Amino acid sequence: MGQHGTEEFTCEHCGGINIVEYSDYPEPDAGIVTCARCGSILLEWEGTRDYGAAMLKPDFEDNS
Numbered sequence: 137m138g139q140h141g142t143e144e145f146t147c148e149h150c151g152g153i154n155i156v157e158y159s160d161y162p163e164p165d166a167g168i169v170t171c172a173r174c175g176s177i178l179l180e181w182e183g184t185r186d187y188g189a190a191m192l193k194p195d196f197e198d199n200s
């Protein structure tokens with residue numbers, strides 16, 4: 137079975153942190169993921185790692 141998990145991407149347009157689920161499939165595919173906050177293209181992917189819809193990270197964790 138392929139791996140799956142989540143990755144974080146920061147939107148270049150609004151700075152929102154998006155969490156995107158991915159799964160690895162044997163068949164190559166392609167698609168785009170858009171920012172959950174502003175709708176800009178967050179990620180263009182191609183290959184065997186399929187990315188799903190983005191979710192905005194609830195809040196910025198700032199421990200500094």
Ligand SMILES: [Zn+2]
Nearest residue numbers: 147150171174
């Ligand atoms: Zn954005």
